[in-house]
Amino acid sequence: MEQLDEMLLELKDTSELMIDLAYSSLLYNNKEIAEEVVTMEEMLDELANKIQRQAIERVVNDKDEEKAFTVIKLAAAVEEISDAAMQIAMVTINDPEPHPVIRLSIKDADTTITLAEVKDGSDLVGKTLGKMRLASQSGMWAVAIKRGRKYVFGPDKSTVVEVGDVIISRGPPDAEKYFQDLCLGKERLEEPY
Amino acid sequence: MEKYDLAHATVREMLTEMKDISEIMVDLAYASIMFDSEETAEEVKNLESDMEDLSKNIRIKAMLSARTYKDATKLSSLLEVAAASRRISNAAGDIVQLIQCEVNKRPFLTFILREAEEKIKRLILMDNSDMVGRSVKELGVESETGMRIIAIKRGKRWIYDPEEEIVLKAGDTMIVRGTDDGYDILRSYANGEEKWPIYPDDEGEDD
Numbered sequence: 001m002e003q004l005d006e007m008l009l010e011l012k013d014t015s016e017l018m019i020d021l022a023y024s025s026l027l028y029n030n031k032e033i034a035e036e037v038v039t040m041e042e043m044l045d046e047l048a049n050k051i052q053r054q055a056i057e058r059v060v061n062d063k064d065e066e067k068a069f070t071v072i073k074l075a076a077a078v079e080e081i082s083d084a085a086m087q088i089a090m091v092t093i094n095d096p097e098p099h100p101v102i103r104l105s106i107k108d109a110d111t112t113i114t115l116a117e118v119k120d121g122s123d124l125v126g127k128t129l130g131k132m133r134l135a136s137q138s139g140m141w142a143v144a145i146k147r148g149r150k151y152v153f154g155p156d157k158s159t160v161v162e163v164g165d166v167i168i169s170r171g172p173p174d175a176e177k178y179f180q181d182l183c184l185g186k187e188r189l190e191e192p193y
Numbered sequence: 194m195e196k197y198d199l200a201h202a203t204v205r206e207m208l209t210e211m212k213d214i215s216e217i218m219v220d221l222a223y224a225s226i227m228f229d230s231e232e233t234a235e236e237v238k239n240l241e242s243d244m245e246d247l248s249k250n251i252r253i254k255a256m257l258s259a260r261t262y263k264d265a266t267k268l269s270s271l272l273e274v275a276a277a278s279r280r281i282s283n284a285a286g287d288i289v290q291l292i293q294c295e296v297n298k299r300p301f302l303t304f305i306l307r308e309a310e311e312k313i314k315r316l317i318l319m320d321n322s323d324m325v326g327r328s329v330k331e332l333g334v335e336s337e338t339g340m341r342i343i344a345i346k347r348g349k350r351w352i353y354d355p356e357e358e359i360v361l362k363a364g365d366t367m368i369v370r371g372t373d374d375g376y377d378i379l380r381s382y383a384n385g386e387e388k389w390p391i392y393p394d395d396e397g398e399d400d
Contacts, residue, residue: 110217139335
């Protein structure tokens with residue numbers, strides 16, 4: 001993949017992670033997560049600028065204005081999504097106690113956010129997210145892991161789950177219980193597919 | 194998409210709806226570009242106008258329910274969240290405009306979307322799959338496979354953001370979002386290679 005495409009991909013993936021993190025910060029009134037969204041937004045602003053510059057260079061060098069136009073439009077739209085995530089995160093930052101209805105609305109949504117602590121004896125301990133295939137096994141997608149005082153934001157396939165980790169994940173409400181039971185060690189992972 | 198009487202909807206219901214619509218719009222917007230579907234792009238535009246109605250109504254309802262300064266302060270941050278979901282929907286509306294760019298100038302878009310962490314893919318439900326004749330809710334498609342069905346094409350008709358109660362039919366083309374291995378699992382059920390799993394405690398559990 002060429003550099004421009006890679007940057008666009010990062011922009012897209014990060015913007016979606018930011019939305020999940022922003023809602024998580026609201027649901028748990030967690031300012032640390034909200035601050036991370038703000039940091040990511042600053043990073044994406046720069047990334048979007050870089051993408052747009054490269055796209056313009058492309059017009060100058062290759063005369064490929066149609067592709068440049070598409071890239072610039074897409075980057076702007078995706079940046080808008082990251083701005084929306086920051087708008088949500090700012091509510092968490094500025095509001096001492098967000099309106100209880102916000103929390104209820106997030107819980108009622110088709111896609112909700114949940115968290116669980118990984119207990120000793122859970123099948124998840126010592127495995128990478130990729131190996132346990134958390135998303136396809138449980139229906140829940142990990143958006144952040146709190147380990148001690150630190151966070152892993154947007155954990156990837158190679159992130160190893162440890163005892164005591166708090167996994168914040170996103171998915172359908174009917175998958176919450178299985179996910180929590182997996183973390184608690186009350187449910188086992190299914191055999192590798 | 195669930196339709197209801199906006200005049201009687203509560204702030205809570207509208208905020209939930211706005212969150213749901215904004216997220217499905219982004220998925221549908223990317224899907225319309227990937228599969229070059231004008232109809233899907235059209236649906237994104239319809240949803241954008243639904244969002245406008247919701248956005249207006251939630252503001253009215255919030256204003257009516259504020260009695261004190263403190264109420265108003267709390268509700269103003271709630272409206273901020275509503276405004277953010279509208280912003281996401283506008284961004285989705287901008288993404289679908291890319292469908293007007295020449296198709297041969299945007300294959301890189303499809304290429305990028307194929308490499309994303311969560312992907313949007315298509316699959317067809319075969320006659321011999323035991324998903325046929327069962328509802329999305331009964332199967333628990335997303336909790337079982339991690340794949341969310343964002344649209345179904347049935348014959349010439351599109352069903353966007355299908356209700357959980359929808360009963361799947363042989364020949365349905367499903368547009369789904371999720372990970373690669375979730376897709377592989379779902380595909381093996383959809384083409385009848387594997388039986389949909391049954392859990393002993395499924396019966397009697399009704400929530």
